Amino acid sequence: LLAAEQGTYAAANPRSRALYEEATNLFGHVPMTWMNVWSGGFPLYLDHARGARITDVDGHTYADFALGDTGAMAGHSPEPTRKAVAGRAGDRGGLTTMLPTADAQWVGAELTARFGMPLWSFTLSATDANRWAIRLARLATGRPKVLVFGYSYHGSVDEAFALAGPDGTTISRPGNVAPPVPVGLTTRAAVWNDLASVETALAHGDVAAILTEPALTNIGIVLPEPGFMEGLRTLATRYGALLMIDETHTFSTGWGGATRAWGLEPDIFVIGKSIGGGIPCGTYGLSEAVAAAVTRHTDAGDADIVDVGGVGGTLAGNALSLAAMRATLGEVLTPEAFEGMIDLATVFSAGVQAAIDEFELPWSIAQLGARAEYRFTSPAPRTGEESAAAADDELDAYMHLAMCNRGILMTPFHNMALMCPDTDAADVERHTEVFREVVAALRA
Ligand code: PLP
Numbered sequence: 260l261l262a263a264e265q266g267t268y269a270a271a272n273p274r275s276r277a278l279y280e281e282a283t284n285l286f287g288h289v290p291m292t293w294m295n296v297w298s299g300g301f302p303l304y305l306d307h308a309r310g311a312r313i314t315d316v317d318g319h320t321y322a323d324f325a326l327g328d329t330g331a332m333a334g335h336s337p338e339p340t341r342k343a344v345a346g347r348a349g350d351r352g353g354l355t356t357m358l359p360t361a362d363a364q365w366v367g368a369e370l371t372a373r374f375g376m377p378l379w380s381f382t383l384s385a386t387d388a389n390r391w392a393i394r395l396a397r398l399a400t401g402r403p404k405v406l407v408f409g410y411s412y413h414g415s416v417d418e419a420f421a422l423a424g425p426d427g428t429t430i431s432r433p434g435n436v437a438p439p440v441p442v443g444l445t446t447r448a449a450v451w452n453d454l455a456s457v458e459t460a461l462a463h464g465d466v467a468a469i470l471t472e473p474a475l476t477n478i479g480i481v482l483p484e485p486g487f488m489e490g491l492r493t494l495a496t497r498y499g500a501l502l503m504i505d506e507t508h509t510f511s512t513g514w515g516g517a518t519r520a521w522g523l524e525p526d527i528f529v530i531g532k533s534i535g536g537g538i539p540c541g542t543y544g545l546s547e548a549v550a551a552a553v554t555r556h557t558d559a560g561d562a563d564i565v566d567v568g569g570v571g572g573t574l575a576g577n578a579l580s581l582a583a584m585r586a587t588l589g590e591v592l593t594p595e596a597f598e599g600m601i602d603l604a605t606v607f608s609a610g611v612q613a614a615i616d617e618f619e620l621p622w623s624i625a626q627l628g629a630r631a632e633y634r635f636t637s638p639a640p641r642t643g644e645e646s647a648a649a650a651d652d653e654l655d656a657y658m659h660l661a662m663c664n665r666g667i668l669m670t671p672f673h674n675m676a677l678m679c680p681d682t683d684a685a686d687v688e689r690h691t692e693v694f695r696e697v698v699a700a701l702r703a
Contacts, residue, residue, distance in 0.1 A: 260700060261653060264660040265299030271664070274316040275304040293671040297656035298663070308335035310681030313668060322686040324676035325668045329508050332533035332629070333591040334679040340536030343586035344579060353578050362581035366542075369588045373515040374506070376528045376544025381576030385507040385531025386414030388541035389470065391570040392527045393418060395545070396468035396501050399552035403444075406460050406469045406500065408451040410643025412477035413470060413505050414531075421448040422644075427459060451475055451642045452483065454490040461498035468501040468527065469494075473517035476508040478646040479673055480625040480632045482639070492524055501526040501549060510534070511677060512628035513601070514594045520628075536587035540580035591680060600629035600678040603687050607631055607676055610691030617695070618702045632675040661697040662690075 269276065279301035282289045294302035303315040311334060313323045326332055333340065348354065367379040382388040393405055393416070405418040410432075413419040421442045424430035429443040447460040460466065469491055475481035495502040504525035506516040510533055513520045518528065526549050531541030545553070608624050608631045615622045615633070623637040635654055640646035655674065662669055667690050669676060676690060 261297075261657045261660065264657065264664055267664050268298050268660060269300075271319065272301070272303060272315070272317050276301045278304045278316065294659075294663075296652075297659045299660075303663075310334045310337075311679050311683070311686060312681075319666070321663070321666050321668045322682075322689060323668045324678075324682075324686075324690060325670045326677045326679050327532070327537065328670050329511065329630075329677060330532040331537050332511065332677060332679055333536040333587050334681040335537065337536050337587065337591045337680070339586040339590035340538070340583050343582040344538060347579050347582040355574055355577050357573065359576070360578045360581055362578070362585045363576060366581055366584045366588065369585075370530075370542065370544060373588075374518050374528050374530075374544060375515075376525070377547055378545045378550045379542050380545075380570070381581065382531070382541035382543070383539050383572060383574055383577075383580070384414065385505070385529060385541045386416060387572065387575070388529045388531055388543040389413045389416045389419070389505060392503060392529055392543040393468065393470065394570055395543075395549065395553050396503060396527060399549050400467040400499065400501060402465050402467040402500070404447050404463075404465045404467060405445065406447045406449055406457065406466045408471060408475065408643055409448050410478040410647050411451070411470075411472060411475055413472075413529075414507075418442070418445045419470060421446040423448040423450055423456060450644065451481055452487050453642065454487065454494065457491065457494055458498075461494055461500055464498065466498065466500040468503040470503045470505065472505050472507075473509045473512070473521065473523060474627055475643055475646070476627070477672075478643045479634045479640065479649075480627055480630075480675070481641065481643060481646050482625055482627070484641070488521060488523055495526075503527040503529065505529040507531050507533075508630075509627060511600075511604075511630040514592070514597045517627075533592070534588060535580050535583040536591060538580050538583035540584055542584075596680040597629065600680060600682065603678045603682055603684065604629050604631045604676070606684070607678070607687045607691060610687070611694055614691070614695040614698055618698050620698060620702075629679075630675055630677040632673055634674070657701070658697065661700070662693060665693045665696070667693055 292302050306314045306316045312320050314320045370379050407419045409422040417438055420432045420435035421429050422432050429446050429448040431442045449456040449460045502525050507530055509517045526546045528544040608626045611624050611633055621637050622633055622635055623639040624633040635651045636649035640649055
């Protein structure tokens with residue numbers, strides 16, 4: 260089946276193929292080629308994208324449920340964001356000045372209203388935000404290590420490419436490219452949904468922060484069991500570590516992310532991607548106590564949040580990304596938009612579940628607000644390790660490519676569908692129909 264779908268794809272996309280061959284001859288390595296693992300060798304090339312639609316250079320238009328792996332959760336080029344960016348990039352000017360703009364106040368206040376942290380700093384990506392926040396956690400606690408969960412992902416953050424190894428050791432995750440030092444020097448790894456493994460790691464007394472998402476989202480969605488997130492809060496406090504929550508993906512849970520929906524109490528909060536409506540951005544928020552612990556006083560007695568020694572950047576918090584965040588948060592990712600997106604994800608989940616039941620597939624689906632994801636195993640995996648073991652690369656490739664050939668794009672690496680404010684009921688209906696058709700072919 261996969262080979263047949265690859266043949267269809269190759270025949271339908273000659274322009275994309277030609278561009279890819281040209282780029283490969285020029286550069287050797289071409290970025291943004293995640294589609295290659297299932298397409299049989301070349302990615303689709305983008306022509307244009309608007310709202311919930313992407314059009315490629317061969318003229319096919321797709322209902323986009325990948326949405327830039329959440330970077331376009333606000334839809335492609337939403338009107339308010341486009342206008343704000345055009346204003347700043349056009350007549351107003353001042354793209355990189357290293358001066359603050361008043362947009363930062365508005366965005367900071369909005370982030371506080373949604374996620375509850377009082378103090379915000381801006382970066383260019385979620386990766387940057389995680390790296391800088393880790394440095395501040397080390398500064399605040401005087402401790403060297405970060406606790407992460409096996410098969411979590413927090414961007415290109417060296418500390419986070421770790422797994423719990425045998426006998427309580429922490430080992431480098433396979434595929435980790437050249438860690439600067441053995442990962443056990445910087446990291447302790449624990450197992451998701453296993454508070455005992457967290458407590459064992461924290462008991463060493465050298466963990467500055469637990470870095471976690473509210474649900475694992477990068478090894479399929481693995482939801483927290485009741486009491487797990489609360490347990491992390493309790494254990495962090497008991498062992499003097501900070502709780503650092505990365506909502507870059509789980510923002511799909513609602514207007515204030517899982518933090519607000521589930522009443523979480525992080526010490527440090529990180530988010531990037533979607534909040535800029537597609538413009539590079541990121542931010543981290545600190546609690547009052549963490550901010551006080553990393554504040555130094557100048558000779559004149561003024562308090563200043565430390566912005567030297569590895570945090571901050573020339574383009575961080577630039578006027579363009581702040582204008583984009585203001586417009587996106589203020590006018591696009593509104594409470595009403597979330598309501599509609601979550602309703603559609605619920606309809607999608609029910610449609611997929613109905614097909615799973617009809618064809619008696621041993622699969623499961625997990626929903627996290629506006630996004631839902633099916634896995635080739637049931638019951639749903641409880642840990643990153645179980646989820647990794649349940650992966651089926653060939654089936655994954657077939658599902659992605661069969662959907663793509665029928666006009667539906669899903670997220671890289673996972674069978675995830677994300678809704679944006681422009682996704683409509685017809686897109687969801689079409690997606691669930693195509694899902695049914697594609698799994699029917701599998702069963703035939
Ligand atoms: N945090 C989480 C949870 C992510 O899933 C990702 C990327 O997928 C990042 C951080 C890093 O985002 P970026 O690659 O935009 O820096």
